[in-house]
Amino acid sequence: MIYTASPLAVGIFFSVVAMVLGISFYFGRKTKSAKGYFAAGGTIHWSVNGIAFAGDYLSAASFLGICGMIAFAGFDGFLYSIGYLAGWVVALFVVAEPLKRMGKFTFADALDSKFNSKGIRLMAAISTLIVSIFYLIPQMVGAGALVTPLLGLPHWVGVVMVGGIVTFIVTTAGMKSTTYVQFLKGTLLIIFSFILVLLVVGRGVHNEPSESYHEFITLQAELSGGSVTAVSDPSYIVEGEYIENGHHFVKLNRDSISSWWNLDAETSTLTEALSIVTLADGTVLYNGAPKDEHLFYSVGNMHEVTVNGEQVEGVSGLNAISFLAVIQESEVVRFISDVFTFGDERVRIWYQEITPGNEILSPGLKFHIDEGSSFADKMNFISLMLALFFGTAALPHVLIRYYTVPTPADARKSTIVAIAAIGFFYILTLYMGLGAMISGVLDVESSNMSAPLLAQSFGTLMFAVISAIAFATVLGTVSGLIVASSGAVAHDFIDTFLGKKLSDHKKVIAGKLAAVGTGIIAILLGIAFKGMNVAYLVGLAFAIAASANLPSILMLLFWKKTTAKGITASVTAGIISAVGLILLSPSMFMRYGLEASAAPFPLDNPGIVSIPLSFAVLIIVSLMTGDRDRTKGTPLLSD
């Protein structure tokens, strides 16, 4: 799609950025000590911390990625919302208060609170850096996706912009400014998402999404020997066809513009599709023409609207339940992607598929877990849900927020505020995603843009506000991740592992330098991973966190035979197995330009293997080293 920037959008965007920078300047002047820099002095009120938790956690993956996935795959995208929220239960009931009691600045403090082990420090620092960087990639990709429509700038500019602003926020005032940036962003995100949902539900469900929506043409085909020879409109000339895997795509030409169509063999009907064709000389054509001729349309609409068994043109003024019920009873047009080579042209096509609403609101459109799915498909799904459930309570940037409040009771209360705010937002994602799916706003090239484009259907102001908040969303989350990384480097690695015993002031300097380094790495990776769905990428970060960190946290709390060497080995095994299996997964093989089927590990998410492996390694190594290395006395929580 082609995006053009509006002055209003640019104005609101820079207002939000100015507000964020103002907060950083204000707190930057007050933050001098390491405790102030890494843990906001432990003085944040639990209610502010709770919303800041939400601001930290509701990242680009939640807002852009999940809404996009729901818009393209319905309920399967919502499964991410469910899993992300469920993980907070582990954080609240098991981890929050003990972690607060045991730690100071980083989660490595907690892991190492009974051992004073350099091995634990080193591996916890490495784990924090790896998880944070995996989590940073989707945030930066999301930032790049946003600035294109918002400011009319290329993807890489957005990535550099976020990297620069966030590094500035973190290096000026550390956790204090980060907390208030996240609080502000969390509040704005939830309020404006709620307003957007009210607008979506109030608008209702209609056959025609808008007056300007492109009406996709259908033609009757004449077939001979299974091949299309002519079509009902003689102004179109048949140029060729591509038949494979049950699909029959036909290339037609009219007025010297070539376009691709999808043939329904049963009815001999050709339906206009969207296509991006790369010619042999590298020229890229969007529906047969250069991009700036605007022949590549935004999509997403109802096929039939049914209310209480009767077909209608549309229905307005719905409520939260009836909106879902109408979609469930109706039929939706989705655009399915396929890629093939035709002569010396590389064709990417999006063809229409009419999908019953009940299938949209049930599992199976993205995760192949229905009848006919393979064992690996089902394991892939279970693996993802496992990683989401156990990942939250092991994310370093979430864990460090337990040290910004005064007491364990405050840690608990702030987690509950976070669960309420995040849970409410995740319910909103269902409406925003479905709203985008049926409002004719989808950019098939970028699922991440679904929520901002949905907002655009309510006017430029709404688009500008939502996009600016989405950008602030990225800023808030990236800030938290960079604080976590800088704490791992300055506090865990340099101060404790290397034993440099930095002064308070030097530790803050080291933290700031580490923040700059992490920011640069995040920028480079954000550019490299352009185009991947950000919710999927965050799912990988969860898998690494759940594999590397959670087994150690849980076993330290509940198993008295846990040893320092057991924890070190478990974190090491978790990191290596999770990252290794991700690199050998089908999705990454496609990223390398290879066949997905050639991937040695059949699952996209490693959690189902790497989490149990990490537990097993901890138990075995602890038992082997028990007499020499065991924690003195009792486990931290139980007997």
Next chain:
Amino acid sequence: MMNHGPAVEYHESDELLKYKQKAGLRLFFIYSAIYAIFVILNTAFPRMMESVILFGLNLAIVYGVGLIVIAILLGLIYNRQCTKMEKRLDSTDVKTEGGSE
């Protein structure tokens, strides 16, 4: 120099700690079971998730949204239990380290 203990000192009785731990674990296992059943149903009986069960909505939506709502409710119950116990025992003694920011 650096110690790696908490930034703030607290004093909570063993009785309070054990109570909170037990309450947390109990609710954690309840929620884990509900979540596990959801994952199993989606994997083993995906068509069952299409059954319309409440207000014209199918099981997938009702169970999915229900999981979010239940998490919030259990969180509130847990906080109520813990706060009640903290007040009853009145044993949380918070002394902030004098540190500045």
